[in-house]
Amino acid sequence: MTGPVRVAVLDDYQGVAATYADWAERLPEARVEYVRDHVADPDRLVELLTPFDVVVVMRERTPLPRAVLERLPALRLLVTTGMRNASIDLAAARERGVVVCGTRGHPWSTAELTWALILGLMRNVAGEDARVRAGGWQQEVGRDLVGETLGVVGLGKQGAHVAAVGAAFGMDVVAWSPHLTEERAEAGGARLVGRDELFATARVVTLHLVLSDSTRGIVDEAALRLMRPDAYLVNTARALLVDQAALRTALEEGWIAGAGLDVFEVEPLPPDHWLRAAPRTLLSPHMGYVSDRNYQVFYGDAVEDVRAFLDGAPVRVL
Template sequence: MSGRHRGGRCTASVISEALRVSEGAGGLIVTSSQIGYALSLALLVPLGDVLERRRLVSRLLALSAVALLGVAASPSLGALYASVALVGVTSAVAQIVVPMAASLAADRERGAVVGTVMSGLLIGIMLARTVAGVLAEFGYWRLVFVFAAGVMAVPAITLRLILPLVPPAAKTPYPRLLHSVVTLVRTESLLRRRMALAAVGMGGFTVLWTASSSLLAGPAYGYGPAIIGLFGLVGVVGAAAASVAGRLADRGRARQVTTGGLIVLTGSWGVLLSAGRGGPLGLSALMVGIVTLNLAQQALLISHQSVLYRRIPHARSRVTTALMVSAFAGSTVTSALTAALYPLVGWAGVSALGAAIALIGLAIWSLELLRPSPAEPLADPSADENVRAARTSGGRADRSHAHAEETAHAEIRRVALLDDYQHAAHRYAAWDSLPEGTHLTSFSEHLGSPEEVIAALEPFDVVVAMRERTPFPAEDRSLRKGAWQQTVGRDLHGARLGVIGLGGVGSRVAQVGVAFGMDVVAWSDRLDPGHAKALGVTPVSKGELLTTSDVVTLHVRLSPRTVGLIGTGELALMRPDALLINTSRAPVVDEEALLAALHAGTSGGAALDVHFTEPLPTDSPWRSAPRTVLTSHLGYVTADAFEIFYRDALGDILAYAADEPVRLLTP
């Protein structure tokens, strides 16, 4: 907490006089605090991702109280510098609390929770300005810091008692933790753009509050520090916007909040320009400008945090570090510019500076609107956890085999990621944690013939093979073309669902059918009647299933006994309006027989997620087959499946590189 002007002189000047040192030496007090805060943002805040946060927050708050008492009791300038620097370090605790609150909140209310916390943070800043001004006006300067120490002691005790344990989001060595912040900034365009906007927003905020003190203390108004401090109460009104912005972000309106915030930020400087004339009109303009600018700044900051915490949920403290370091840099630069320009160009000049900064923000945001950055959630790329999990799940048993000793010493230099059509692999694993010097190549085009595969992959030491499929447009084509209700659907209730293969997936599909009130029957050559009846499913013969079912769905493994399981004879048994669904493997169905039945009109329709040739060739007859719903092997293309696959693949590579291979195919 710092008190601003007494008769035009800042608290640092008062302290300089009390300690009988020069104004320049006293001015370094603020510099000491800023250095401590900057170091804390860069080096301390990331620890929120790897340490238990209740303990971390309460200890930092307690240490802040002690440091503030140290400031109040400082007998010399050197001791004061050290204590103020420590206050700066511990004050970054607020930037640990915000991502901690986001982690504790449910997804549907995370924006509102972050908004509430940020409202409290800004209200505290505004009220601190007011209280410090009053104390500096009527009390001794040391009283400001004694009061602040008492204020910090209260949450230090309260949060320790009422907060639950908040386990760390990751277990990462400290050097790698800091390096991961740089990696996030380098790889995430959304983070870079939001950092730039955070610098813009905080820059405008700093221009206002740096220059307004000089304006209010100058000839246009002539106010003392107590009255100037009361203007912080005006800023509290704008701070209340944070919770509203958070609720809008929860409803998927974060981009609209950003757009509105930047427009309001720019417009507020037009209002603030009139404050320079003084008098009642100027005072009114200043108060309206303070409210609108604070409102815009808080809305912007909440929108940044909401989209970034959603995008990078496993590294919220590190995201906060990047965001707030950028905001602090913007604040530092604009503070220096404002201090230098105000004596030369006055209030009108700094208002023009604030407007120019806001226009820069609009230009950055225009780029984001034209070319949006990826915003879907990233998976947790904690490689250390992957390797530990892999070792726990089977590493000890695998390492007992001599084969592991014989194969664990190969050097890994080149890794290939196959069929990364959606460029998703980098979102679900931290490939930068591979051994230094490892080169990663992602193939986004399908390798067709065996010759192409051999030629392309021959130089690689490791091949990560996973087929991805792009999402398909659902049956909305007619609607998009302007039509409405072109088909008549079927009722599921009372219809018969025939499940071929009542294993893990088949059982779940059967349960869905039962839930919809369908008459579910099942067959397989190894069907357990007891299991079927427990699911509410009637075991029947294959022939009865095919002849009586409205929908036949296949859930069997591919093996010699299941190849061609549904052929010409089986299709002939099915009702002409029956539907066939295959999400297991393409060879289970005779492709030519099904195509012939569809074209002949003897099959009601087919829904296929698997194909003989994948990706499906552009000239495939299936692309023009009637009464079909085709998807591009989407059955496993989910965020959870990708996360498991790529994290396990990365864990396998790292374990192999560490001479401790896991999950070996040949024991």
Template sequence: MKIAVLDDYALASPRLADWPELGDVTVFQDTITGTDLVDRLRPFDVICLMRERTPMGADLIAQLPNLRLIVTSGPRNASIDLPAARAAGITVCGTQSRKTTTSELTTLMMLALNRRLLPEVANLSAGGWQSGLGRDVAGLTLGLIGLGNIGAQMAVIGKALGMDIVAWSPNLTHARCTELDVARAENLTDLMARADVASVHMVLSDRSKGLVDAAAFAAAKQGQVFINTSRGPLVDTGALLDGLLAGKPAMAGLDVFDVEPLPLDDPLRDPDLIASGQLLLTPHLGYTTEATFRLFYTQTVEAIRAYQAGTPIREL
């Protein structure tokens, strides 16, 4: 059985799980698209995905006649065309996931931006000393766009740091806000107007794509720090860049992007915004921790073994 492990940028899979005896395993560290991707994947019986790094749409699936099993990290993957896979007789399985990694990164970005950590580090490295003043988060308002699992974790963390919490999403209920003891904004512009820190924690869908738009940034509170560690397309990137140039928001931290890896010519790679500390970019680190990847790859191996034994597990 020929097995492909895709998009393992850090080459973590060989050391985090026991792959021997499964078959002929090939690990790819890069992400490619188009006909090159089809040519690469055509020989494989099993494809192991790392989240949505390589989408498995119907067109791609139709060009992989040897494919019998897809295993994705995580319990769901919206980038896999499940009906197309089922129609082709392909089994699709997932893994469990861990719950706190993204909220930890969001907190790190929030503190780094408010305390001007990176500009001060850069100034010290260049031979200087203190060049500005940071901002305490205690007493600020944390606005959560989405109050699911990760949003709820951020509410707890924000309260522990002495912040007031307000939340909004299209389907957010008063009952959910009462359960978590947070205020509920009337709409997105209301949340943006109240939040000193606004953080996105929503699932990407056709309805939520581009949700945070120019109107939202125009309503942003003076001095706002905006953070997106959820999914890139939830935010209108052009509107965000225009907003940063206008000072609304004052700063932004992004861990997710419309296209990943982020192209070298992407407008977000603005050297002035980055050097000034106004824009913090990280390469989708929200879930990339050793414990999380150990779980992903260990359970990927379990899924392949179970399929080989004729008893697939965690089918999607």
């Protein structure tokens, strides 16, 4: 590359990317620009990114499909935080000679937020906070976790960590996923049950599956109708694991007690989206992975990925 290397860091919502790694010292030949506003329109995105040699993306906030990548002639390196990003067309990138690298991550951040949502729902923390600020006091009775059933759908690293906390609260932890075995369930701190049994018996159902063709819509109308009327659904994985139309009906008609959601079909959530006014919900803005420790790893590794690429020896290539 001739001249300064231009690096775009996308979706820096909080304006903190520059503070979590030493971009200037490690990349003295680079001109780094931090983009705080989310750019959803493909034409605007292409216009923004056309001059850049390197683009750093935060998780799946900004999709980079073939139709966008084919219009970025200067692009040589893509860095995504994490080692998986379904929003990047890897085949199109390879065809164009664009190297795609990933980063490590702090594995427990999303599991911790899962418990923030579970506890917030069980004790109606947001509602009671609003009531106190409005001059009121106690109006509702909280729900206990001890002795209740926690249903974990997907028992990988995140699911197993959530399961361990559930056991510490004195919950009966059950788990299911399409390929989960009794041995793996036991190793993850849970008891294997069938899909229908999990949805029918759990007081809290929490989702920790990877989104794929086989898991898309896996929480459908039938699963939601199986749930207890006093049960909560928590999703910190991917929005489209859940049939969104069925979820809307379940909330509006009271099939379930409520839902805690950190992931949405469209992000940022549009101002007029139905979930903003949905009853019995606790919403967080896809911040499961947004923690200081995770950002230190994400952005620190991103800088090292760029450095290694410029030195001719890319690392963590996807």
